[in-house]
Amino acid sequence: MDANTAQARELAAQPGRRRRGDVLQRAILAATLEQLQSVGYQKLTMEGVAAAAGTGKAALYRRWPGKPDLVSDALRDALPDPRELPLTDDVRADILSLLRCLRATADISQGAVFQLAKNEEGMESRFASMVDDRVLEPVRQLTLEVLRRGVARGELRPGAAGGHVADVGQAMLMHHAMTKGPDIPEEYLESVVDDVIMPMVTAR
Amino acid sequence: MDANTAQARELAAQPGRRRRGDVLQRAILAATLEQLQSVGYQKLTMEGVAAAAGTGKAALYRRWPGKPDLVSDALRDALPDPRELPLTDDVRADILSLLRCLRATADISQGAVFQLAKNEEGMESRFASMVDDRVLEPVRQLTLEVLRRGVARGELRPGAAGGHVADVGQAMLMHHAMTKGPDIPEEYLESVVDDVIMPMVTAR
Numbered sequence: 001m002d003a004n005t006a007q008a009r010e011l012a013a014q015p016g017r018r019r020r021g022d023v024l025q026r027a028i029l030a031a032t033l034e035q036l037q038s039v040g041y042q043k044l045t046m047e048g049v050a051a052a053a054g055t056g057k058a059a060l061y062r063r064w065p066g067k068p069d070l071v072s073d074a075l076r077d078a079l080p081d082p083r084e085l086p087l088t089d090d091v092r093a094d095i096l097s098l099l100r101c102l103r104a105t106a107d108i109s110q111g112a113v114f115q116l117a118k119n120e121e122g123m124e125s126r127f128a129s130m131v132d133d134r135v136l137e138p139v140r141q142l143t144l145e146v147l148r149r150g151v152a153r154g155e156l157r158p159g160a161a162g163g164h165v166a167d168v169g170q171a172m173l174m175h176h177a178m179t180k181g182p183d184i185p186e187e188y189l190e191s192v193v194d195d196v197i198m199p200m201v202t203a204r
Numbered sequence: 205m206d207a208n209t210a211q212a213r214e215l216a217a218q219p220g221r222r223r224r225g226d227v228l229q230r231a232i233l234a235a236t237l238e239q240l241q242s243v244g245y246q247k248l249t250m251e252g253v254a255a256a257a258g259t260g261k262a263a264l265y266r267r268w269p270g271k272p273d274l275v276s277d278a279l280r281d282a283l284p285d286p287r288e289l290p291l292t293d294d295v296r297a298d299i300l301s302l303l304r305c306l307r308a309t310a311d312i313s314q315g316a317v318f319q320l321a322k323n324e325e326g327m328e329s330r331f332a333s334m335v336d337d338r339v340l341e342p343v344r345q346l347t348l349e350v351l352r353r354g355v356a357r358g359e360l361r362p363g364a365a366g367g368h369v370a371d372v373g374q375a376m377l378m379h380h381a382m383t384k385g386p387d388i389p390e391e392y393l394e395s396v397v398d399d400v401i402m403p404m405v406t407a408r
Contacts, residue, residue: 157403159399159403160403162399163395163398163399163400164376164392164395164396164399164400165399165400167376167379168372168375168376168400170379171372171375171376171378171379172368172371172372172375174375174378174379174382175371175374175375175378175379178378188368191367191368192368194367195363195366195367195368195369196367196368196369196372196404199361199363199364199404199405200400200403200404201403204408
């Protein structure tokens with residue numbers, strides 16, 4: 001039983017109490033992931049998810065028009081939220097945190113539940129947009145923010161926050177995944193930060 | 205009639221003269237590309253290529269064991285050869301030439317003849333290796349050579365030829381293709397050189 005299943009069971013095991021808002025929403029999303037893993041996208045139903053979450057279909061339809069939206073939201077919820085990263089004004093540490101967040105996203109996107117849903121009609125491009133909105137674009141904006149603050153403190157060269165500098169980390173992770181395989185070792189992340197990004201942005 | 209077809213016809217139109225070595229080989233490879241474009245991979249035959257090249261099947265079988273090897277060689281021959289690039293010891297110009305060679309390779313690989321052959325059994329990974337051997341690895345080695353010579357002249361920082369620096373240009377082209385589409389404008393290449401690679405390698 002994995003963490004999602006445990007969470008779904010725990011949240012579902014309170015039928016006497018009326019759960020509202022965030023608590024119920026989290027129970028439904030956890031149950032959706034559990035159903036996706038146990039029966040697959042095609043056999044997943046709104047009824048099945050409602051039953052697994054210990055609630056009624058109406059509670060689902062109040063929040064989601066149907067299965068594709070529900071599954072999308074459940075997968076989105078399984079991704080890391082870059083806006084929760086603790087950024088420190090230590091440029092090297094912050095860039096490394098942002099790269100780790102991208103790596104975690106790649107790992108999750110290649111995982112079983114994403115693969116189970118991805119092959120369905122229209123879902124692949126939908127997931128690509130979701131990953132973009134949830135992780136890639138926020139990471140890009142946070143990277144720019146880290147660089148801008150480094151420039152303002154005089155630690156980074158003027159221009160370090162411009163052009164395509166903020167895409168280099170993501171590009172290097174993508175390059176590793178495409179040429180060397182999907183598992184990206186920590187030493188690779190550190191080498192990208194120390195041999196590529198820091199020399200590119202540091203004022204000397 | 206495109207350039208390959210014209211070349212194949214011209215070379216084939218000399219039945220009286222016995223063509224040998226390189227000339228015959230080029231005629232056969234040009235005829236292979238022409239056949240690939242006109243009938244597709246599946247219907248392409250050694251006989252058909254021999255007829256289009258104005259030679260006999262034996263001339264083909266002396267050089268290639270069968271269709272997959274012949275088609276691979278024809279596609280390989282259609283790619284640019286990075287070792288023919290004129291390198292100048294002007295780091296910016298040389299890096300830009302190498303990136304243009306990668307872009308041309310991406311354009312050709314996405315073109316009709318590659319697509320026609322790619323979907324056949326086992327051909328996709330074979331083509332990926334071919335593009336790697338013919339273009340990507342030589343570009344990587346030449347990039348390292350350009351960087352090493354720049355370091356030796358004192359124009360580039362020590363370490364500029366190490367780590368993953370030589371992969372950054374290719375990674376940025378790949379990133380553009382995956383996130384913004386396959387047509388890579390000249391301004392993007394120049395921005396990668398001026399905003400990313402040169403600041404990363406230049407001694408300041």
